[in-house]
Amino acid sequence: SRPCPECWSRGGARAEPGGGGRQSPPPGPKCTYTFIVPQQKFTGAVCWSSVRAAPEPPGPNRSETRALREALDWQQAELRRLRGLVEVDGALVSEVKALRKESRAMHARVSQLYTQLLHEILQRRQRPGLLAQLEGRVANASAQATQLATSYHRLELRYQALAALVNNQSALIVRLERQCQPGLAGPLNKMPTPFPLLPGASPPPTKPPYSLNLPLLPAPLPSPQLDWEFLTGRGETSPWRDCLEARRGGHETSGVYEVQPADAGPSLQVWCEQEYEGGGWTVIQRRQDGSINFFTTWHHYQHGFGDLAGEHWLGLENTRRVTGQGPGPYALRVLLEDWAGHQACAHYDRFALGPESDAYRLRLGRYHGSAGDSLGWHDAHPFSTLDRDHDAYAGSCAHYQKGGWWYNACAHSNLNGLWYKGGHYRSRYQDGVYWAEFRGGAYSLRKVVMMVRPAPDA
């Protein structure tokens, strides 16, 4: 017998290295029986052993495998789901982060805008204050400019007055020098002629010929202009009722005279023009150098103001007394001269004033002359001043025309207006010294005289 190759392989025997299996069988179980089988069916030996081989461990069955596979699938699905969730969470987190970042940026922007707004509000609150400050400054500057203009005007007037005073004094010196020369003594060398206030009465105390009792407003500025040929007189005093009576009494020099109108009132001093057209004229108004302010009140227009030898207004009451004393009417002569030396005159054959209660209403006769009739429109109108409005205009003519006059609504003549240098003047209103029919309302005349004399048939 020989060893069975099946047993060896089935029994776990191993072949030795380098040795043939059949030649050197390893020790192991020995066959008990030997069977001879026909050749045709088996080519090798058949070996049978009573020792059973250890059973193979049982493998997993199908159901378990399925269950396991299902569990695995479920776990994988769960894993995927979790991964998805994690991914979603990650996106959310980054989104939240982005939102937070955006929120911070928004917050910063809002803070910035808030600060800006606050700044603007503060600026706006300050702006009205600045505007008011500027307005205040402008108003102050305007007021200062007005003040300066007023001061300048005053200074100019003062300068003119002083210049006139210097001229006056020069003339006075010349006259005094003449008086000192023997043989040239004129009427001024004599003492003023004593005169009775009433016929037959004793002579009053003598007065210097140029002493004036008129209320002078503003400050008296004596400025006689001796260059106007018909106003070159010297002072006299007289007991006459007016200048014409003095002239007829032989007093042929122009100057200040004391006259006594035929009423019971006191005597008054007037400037008598004794050389122009036969003399005998009582001057009631004169403008020639702007030295006197004619934009004044009723009181001054009523009682007179200025300098008899220069610019003055005799006064409504005095004029009324002179022209109303009878026996006949008085005539008015207005002399005008422009800045080129052209002269013109206006004559009214009757001139009278109403009583104070009627605001010295104007009564004029017929006009003739070379200047044109610029007073006829004012006939029958009461007198108005800056503080007494009796004119026919809704507003105050005296206020606009800067004088006192028998304003209608308002004026064709304004001889008591502002005295402008040079003729044509620029002003908001027609407030110069003008006679519209002579040089128009926008031309301020250089010289003006208003004077009265008994009408020829008196």
Ligand SMILES: [Ca+2]
């Ligand atoms: Ca009025």
